[in-house]
Amino acid sequence: MTIRIINKSKNSLPAYETAHAAGMDLRADVKETVELKPMERKLIPTGLFIELPEGFEAQIRPRSGLAFKHGIGIVNSPGTIDADYRGEIKVLLINFSTEVFEINPGDRIAQMVIARHEKVNWEEVEILNDTTRGEGGFGHTAVK
Numbered sequence: 413m414t415i416r417i418i419n420k421s422k423n424s425l426p427a428y429e430t431a432h433a434a435g436m437d438l439r440a441d442v443k444e445t446v447e448l449k450p451m452e453r454k455l456i457p458t459g460l461f462i463e464l465p466e467g468f469e470a471q472i473r474p475r476s477g478l479a480f481k482h483g484i485g486i487v488n489s490p491g492t493i494d495a496d497y498r499g500e501i502k503v504l505l506i507n508f509s510t511e512v513f514e515i516n517p518g519d520r521i522a523q524m525v526i527a528r529h530e531k532v533n534w535e536e537v538e539i540l541n542d543t544t545r546g547e548g549g550f551g552h553t554a555v556k
């Protein structure tokens with residue numbers, strides 16, 4: 413499918429890095445190097461604006477390489493871009509490491525997955541169908 417996009421950055425459009433990648437890497441649209449101190453969070457602009465069709469969302473997810481090597485995560489992971497959002501896509505990075513992390517112009521800071529989602533109506537009832545699991549959760553299947 414094709415999605416309309418405005419790119420106000422000097423970076424290339426988000427792209428799939430390999431043939432069957434689920435996510436497209438997003439690049440930082442910063443004029444100069446931005447520093448993230450340990451446990452600091454910053455909203456990083458991408459310069460990108462998209463027009464998702466109804467029934468689709470974009471998920472903003474961390475990159476595992478940055479997480480593993482530098483302790484970089486996304487505070488609201490996965491971030492949700494709604495189909496009716498027309499503002500700039502931004503990424504809320506956080507530095508979970510003990511060292512300062514530098515974000516340079518054009519760095520690949522996150523990845524974006526375009527996904528379908530359902531839109532539901534509620535049918536409010538008093539009793540739900542029973543199942544083997546029932547109300548068990550939060551580890552109740554663990555071997556004792």
Ligand SMILES: O=c1ccn([C@H]2C[C@H](O)[C@@H](COP(=O)(O)OP(=O)(O)OP(=O)(O)O)O2)c(=O)[nH]1
Pocket residue numbers: 472488490491492493494495497500501502503504
């Ligand atoms: O990582 C993110 C998450 C969200 N957004 C934008 C797109 C999204 O459609 C909008 C609202 O996001 P969300 O619903 O997660 O935030 P909210 O706190 O509920 O704000 P709002 O009241 O505007 O919905 O902000 C981003 O650019 N990056």
Ligand SMILES: [Mg+2]
Pocket residue numbers: none
């Ligand atoms: Mg919201």
